[in-house]
Amino acid sequence: MDFRNPLPQRLRDGLNLTIITVHAAGEVGDVIIGGVSDPPNCKSMFEKMQHFWKYNDNIRNLILQEPRGRASMCTNLVLPPCDSRADAGFLIMESDEWVPMSGSNTICTTTVLLEMGMIEMKEPTTKVSLDTAAGLVTVTAECEGGKCKSVAFDNVPSFVWELDCPIEVPGLGTVKVDVAWGGMIYVLVDAESAGMEISSVNGANLVKVGEMIKRAAQAQIMPVHPENAEIKGVSNFVWMGKPEVIGEEIRAYNAVVVSPGRLDRSPCGTGTCARMTVMHARGQLKVDQVLRHVSPIGTEFPSHIRGLTKVGKYDAVLPTVKGSAWITGFKQVVLDPQDPFPEGFRVGDAWHLGDRK
């Protein structure tokens, strides 16, 4: 056997992605660090995201769908930033969409950028500015011995469109939902009042009922971001667990149903921001008070509101979310030109197929 040149020529010639595999609080947010060209003539990361949606969405399908991907994972693409203040730019791929912002993915990407030496790590604290499709996000990483121990990101302002908005859900009746922006657009429902228990063993039911409510909300309401009319429509769903006051802090479980229907393994950074703005609007969370948001697998994002602002006509909060990520591997992904599934596939045993055939 000759191992000197193990990769056949036809695989070396085609798509060849260098990926660092990583998870934050259990949620996979792999990071592509090589093999994808920067789209030309884009003035913002939002324009780069639109470019991929329009011309290169096949890469998202290839990476996230089977056989290379799976339902419960995301992938990030590191690119040069457009904002001159930023150290790096990145775009976020989820199963059903490119999303403007994501918490677990910001934590994964920052950890990879620092631990792989793509941005210089300074101990004990490294400040990083990341250009995202939702805007500039500043990150403070606690670092020690070459490890990025934690990542706290100052998210874009979050605000509420609706509190207690009645939605007619076929099979369930009227359900009251909150609608908020946390870097993605969320519908949020109090789990206890809907008779839902947040636990991993109840995962299938949380997904099934959450998807029913989310799809009904998508059909009945159309929130539009006041500063970017192209960001519109509900993306994900949050089950809000009962808040428990512990000293000065609040601890609460949550379960986020990520489209097309699976639970976020992490406490969901953008969902946490959406929830904090809802809790603040209801007088349940004060500025600087910690919300320790807990995922169905028990991982935590300690978070807080660092100040108040306005987004268009809406009162908004400035949310900060903290978590940790761990690199799990390194891989090269290729596409054989003869592969019958150049964009992968989904099977109903593991995927909510939704409207797909």
Ligand SMILES: O=C(O)[C@H]1NCC[C@@H]1O
């Ligand atoms: O942390 C978050 O914001 C997310 N986790 C996966 C789905 C959401 O983007």
